[in-house]
Every structure is written in C-alpha cells, then in structure tokens.
Amino acid sequence: MDIAPRPDAVIVPQNLPRLLEQLSEALNGALAVVSGRSLHELERFLDGFDGLMVGSHGSEARGMEPPMAETPQHLGAVKEDLAGFAQDHDLIFEDKSHGAAIHFRSNPAKQGKVEAFTEELTARYDGFTIQPAKMAVEIRPEGFSKDGALAILSDLVQFGGRNPVYAGDDTTDEPALAWAEAHGGFGIKVGDGESVARYHLDEPMDVRAWLAAAVAR
Numbered sequence: 330m331d332i333a334p335r336p337d338a339v340i341v342p343q344n345l346p347r348l349l350e351q352l353s354e355a356l357n358g359a360l361a362v363v364s365g366r367s368l369h370e371l372e373r374f375l376d377g378f379d380g381l382m383v384g385s386h387g388s389e390a391r392g393m394e395p396p397m398a399e400t401p402q403h404l405g406a407v408k409e410d411l412a413g414f415a416q417d418h419d420l421i422f423e424d425k426s427h428g429a430a431i432h433f434r435s436n437p438a439k440q441g442k443v444e445a446f447t448e449e450l451t452a453r454y455d456g457f458t459i460q461p462a463k464m465a466v467e468i469r470p471e472g473f474s475k476d477g478a479l480a481i482l483s484d485l486v487q488f489g490g491r492n493p494v495y496a497g498d499d500t501t502d503e504p505a506l507a508w509a510e511a512h513g514g515f516g517i518k519v520g521d522g523e524s525v526a527r528y529h530l531d532e533p534m535d536v537r538a539w540l541a542a543a544v545a546r
C-alpha cells in the first residue's frame with residue numbers, strides 16, 4: 330500500500346484482497362502477509378483475503394499458532410504514557426494490539442524528542458523494545474520480529490521445499506529481507522533507501538503488478 334499522511338488514512342486498492350487470495354490459492358497456501366500493523370487492522374484492510382497473516386511485527390498471527398500467547402505485561406501503562414506524550418507534542422498516537430506508535434510525519438522536527446522519550450519508556454518497562462519505522466517510533470514486545478515470523482512460517486507444511494521471497498518497503502522489513510536472502514530465497518526492497526535485498530521495485534504498485542503477473546501465469 331502507498332504511504333499515507335497518517336496510519337488511518339491508507340487507501341487499500343480494491344482488488345488487493347482478491348489478488349492475494351488468488352495467489353495464495355495458486356501457491357497452495359504458501360503466502361503470508363507480514364506487517365507491523367495490528368492483526369485486526371490487517372483483517373479489516375484485506376477483507377476477502379483468507380490466508381496467513383502475521384501482524385504487530387511478528388507477535389500476532391492468523392492461520393498459525395500465535396507467536397505471543399498473552400497480552401504483554403505493562404501494555405496499558407506504556408500506551409497511556411505514549412498517548413500522553415503524543416497529545417502534549419501534537420503528534421499522532423497509534424494504538425496497537427501489542428504495542429503503540431508515535432508518528433511524527435506531521436512534525437519531523439520532533440523526531441529527537443520522540444526517540445528520547447521512547448528510549449526512556451523501554452528502560453522503564455521490561456518486555457518492550459523500540460522499533461524505528463518510517464517517520465515513526467514504535468514500541469513492541471521484545472522477542473518477536475518479522476524475520477522471526479518468517480522462521481516460524483517456514484516450518485509450516487505449505488512452505489516445505491520452497492525458497493522464501495519477501496517484499497517490503499520499511500526499515501522494519503530489513504531483518505526479514507535479510508532472512509529471505511540468507512535462506513535460499515531473495516528479498517525485494519520497495520522504494521528508496523539502502524537495503525540488504527538483492528532486488529528493488531520503485532513503488533507498491535510495481536509489487537501489485539508483479540503479483541498480478543504471477544497469478545496470470
């Protein structure tokens with residue numbers, strides 16, 4: 330999906346869920362949407378796609394055992410502190426299932442303050458770590474990640490004997506792109522920026538075109 334000014338303003342292309350569903354069927358289920366977003370949001374955005382989904386940077390999942398079984402301890406306190414900080418600094422607070430994010434796209438000058446505050450918050454509450462993102466800083470549970478999710482997915486029967494292919498546009502995708510490259514497959518970096526991925530596509534629409542071509546084959 331294309332970047333939007335704020336997390337709740339993304340526009341999901343109408344044909345995307347159907348496209349993912351068709352590709353998943355063609356691959357006998359060996360396709361997963363892996364995202365930093367909360368699982369319930371992914372399900373809302375991609376209504377019509379019934380396949381595997383991993384949300385919250387690898388801690389939530391649909392169609393496989395959820396990596397994190399219980400709500401993280403101190404989650405309420407972490408969210409409350411982050412929401413208060415966002416309000417005081419006129420920034421966007423994103424409430425997530427297993428964490429939260431502060432977005433400074435509307436005011437990039439606040440980046441340093443956000444980073445300092447989130448550092449302090451993760452030092453105060455055990456079990457959380459910082460996840461830098463595009464014009465945002467997220468706090469997520471420690472011990473879960475997109476590359477960790479790929480390792481779990483690769484043990485599922487439908488992925489047996491296949492080479493991993495991962496596409497992503499965010500800094501949060503780099504460990505997963507590296508994982509695909511290191512495990513016999515390859516990564517596709519979408520958009521600008523340094524990446525460990527071997528391949529590159531300019532825009533999310535290029536990824537959708539590539540997926541559509543794979544379905545049509």
Ligand SMILES: O=P(O)(O)OC[C@H]1O[C@H](O[C@H]2O[C@H](CO)[C@@H](O)[C@H](O)[C@H]2O)[C@H](O)[C@@H](O)[C@@H]1O
Binds near residue numbers: 339
């Ligand atoms: O793993 P992803 O699916 O790439 O999600 C990563 C984060 O994406 C969202 O934030 C980003 O997109 C917003 C909407 O385009 C944009 O306003 C923001 O600046 C970006 O950082 C989402 O809000 C996060 O929860 C995801 O972790």
